[in-house]
Amino acid sequence: MLRREGEIRIPSGCAIAGIINRQGERFDGSAIIASIANMHQRSNGLGGGFAAYGIYQEYKDYFALHIYYDDETARQLTENYLNQNFRIVVNEMLPLRPLRRIVDAPLIWRYFVTPREEKLMVSHLSEDDFIFKAVMWINDCVRGAFVASSGKNMGAFKGVGYPEDIGEFFRLEEYHAYLWTAHGRFPTNTPGWWGGAHPFTLLNWSVVHNGEISSYSTNRRFLEMYGYRCSLQTDTEVIAYTFDFLMRKQQLTLEETLDVIAAPFWTTIQKEAQARLRRQYGALLLNGPFSIIVATDHGLVAVNDRIKLRPLVAATRGSYLYVASEESAIRVVAPVVEKVWTPGGGEPVVGLLKDKEGLIAMPDQQSRSA
């Protein structure tokens, strides 16, 4: 007999985890897999994924594209486009480990590319914007193809399954990164498909997210005016594009960006600068319950919505900073830590590489907190 709505209860709620070695020392993917696997019950097998920074030392000057295809036609269309616009130095299938628990995987290809000089010159775009346009074009215009990651010396590995299985499927123990983030998914409002798994990425940005962005349509309409195409059917996509827009294109600081996405309430706003940002970029306020980890090649920031409707814990041990939805996910890889704490709503946890600290002023810890 068919089970009816309400007869089955799955008490899940997404899981996020991140580990950075602030000295830039690289470590393999087994720790982040163990961390996210500890929160197995927060996912339901409909999505898992990882972002890893520092994994492609040999090709660190090239953009690493991870592209997922439904079929060979989509691949040919995409590769024709890539060939016209990019010099492709490596073109290969991503090494995978077939697992019985991972089914219906798309064709997953990896390319190391650099824009063709003549194309770049006539486009009047920066390298980053050239890649940005290519990613948007593939995601929007090639049926059955989407770009899972497009940064330098980093990659996203994601799909439908429990995160620990996805990690095994992508052989993450063979990669070495100084920064890993991970996600276990429990899709609620949108389909559980390979493109909808986290992290969501663009250039070097990646985002893993627990919660929902109620302001998705508002955010999306604003971003679309600047050429962003939201084609992956999940709210989290707008977070990645918001960070790219505010920090790369508008050159806002991390502090200012946080004042936009987790702006204080009008009743509690203290600084005129915060109020100005809220007026200017009000359409990029991320409303709704969330805890997110945003990463770039410089480091990571983890932050909650203003009234903290999702869990988040952070801990430090030596050069390592850990963040996760649950403390147990940190303790499983670092039983003894120096400091463990739960940040308040809107209060960022920032972990930057030691030599990049000067690039981003440390945000004020409490001005957004409720």
Added chain:
Amino acid sequence: MTVIDAGQYDQAALLEVLANVNEPEIEVVHVNGQRYLGCGWKNRKKLILRGTAGNNLGAFAEGPHIVLYGNGQEGVGNTMSEGLIVVHGRVGDIAGYGMRGGALYIRDNAGYRLGIHMKAYLQKQPVIVVGGRAGAFTGEYMAGGTIIILGLNDDNRPLVGPWCGTGMYSGAIYLRGEVPYEHLAPNTTCQVLQADELEPIMDYLQRYAEYFDYDIEKILSQPFTRITTVNKRLYKHMYTGFVS
């Protein structure tokens, strides 16, 4: 006493093993994120846990004595109605959510939404004592019982976050030391207690000192402020159609 290694079982198996131990005292070691420990227990057993307990520790409990050596996560003592939970560490959000009886002692800080929807009836008088501080929305929609925040960790942050006591209409919140008045909901009222007015919570304070081996004189060295509510029917205008 039976000692169980949590690392030897998966989540469901651990709960089943625990439910079938027929002894008054059980110790579980290497706890790390396992949920629902002591959840729904209707007995007087003592459950000693070592490690980081997972979500909903002691939820719906009716009677057990749970001692956690380590930190709790979300939902500690969620809707518990009888028994005692003592946490030698800190806890996450919504501790004591909808609590309707029993006692919850937390040595360090508590997260957001501590004791929201807490209630009391006749001899069922729930109490939460927090040694550190608590986050925003402490005692939101509180309808009975006692919350005590001691602020013993002295980290220069407010004892409670904003919107403390929002929608509260009964029960009492006691704050030791400096009161963050700007964080209290408008329907609340404060009274600084004289030494002889501490009687209703004296037993709770002494228990805190005893459980965590803390000096009671130190606890009593700062004034206490009691927060109660002014208006019993806050939202009557929203469902009666007119204000009487």
